[in-house]
Amino acid sequence: MKRVLDKVDEKILAQLAENARLSHNDIAVTVNLSRNAVRLRIDRLERDGFIRGYTIIKGSATPESGPIRALMFVYRKDRMRGGDVLKYVRSVQEVVTCDVMSGDLDVVLHVEAVSVDRIHKLWDEISALPEVLNTVTSFVLTRAKGSPHGT
Template identity: 50%
Template sequence: MDAIDEKIIAELSRNARISHAELAHRVLLSRNAVRQRIDRLERQGHIRGYTIVRDEDSDTGDFVSALVLVYRQDRMRGGEVLAALKRIPEVVICEVLSGDFDLMVRLEARSLERIRGIWEDIAQMPGVSDTVTAFALSRVINRSRKARSEESEP
């Protein structure tokens, strides 16, 4: 990645819907060159997706959150479970754990029914031996990575 790639990523971080023409103007490249760089950044994994970020003020509480702790049948060869979880858009975090559980999966969905459906899908995945699910009742602290890094700056 070079400095122009960094500028492209910074602009897309501010506004993922920016047109290629506007982005090209901002980074002083042609529209086609910007498109090619974005395609390359996606292939290389520097850009892994585009998402919606809602302001805290606009949050109407219409999402249900749950943690699903997953036991895999084979910890060392459980890649198919991880691949399947990556395809579920409501999976917002998936972390490999030490200790009793293998994975911690955080789900956010619009309804309890959707969470239940995802939980059933996870429980039936080949390679999953058991799950434990806990629903979030309320959110007391919600710090984004960006907010945490800004707090630590002098």
């Protein structure tokens, strides 16, 4: 009998496909399970053939191959009760900084990712959060001043 994956298994697989070096603890935070439960699920996914190996993707170490940067502006439905949005973005490794703003703008995320596809996936995930009203994402074309590593 072929086993069907549940949503938690799918999320674990998606995270490992994006970064196979994620710790069980990092995954546990995003799927709301204990570290041990995540370890057991990964063991089962390996045993059942859903994970057949881990690999590396070789890249260049030159500065030109640095991360793709973007600013994501997040508007929450209720600024005073939007804590789940902040909790979620704190768990995303590509979010370098998260600034809660005054005025019309609500939250600004400084994102650094290995690909445009990863930033698009983050946009999908964040815009789908129940507390998010709207998002706007702008890609950084050139950094005119500041640290090249977002620090």
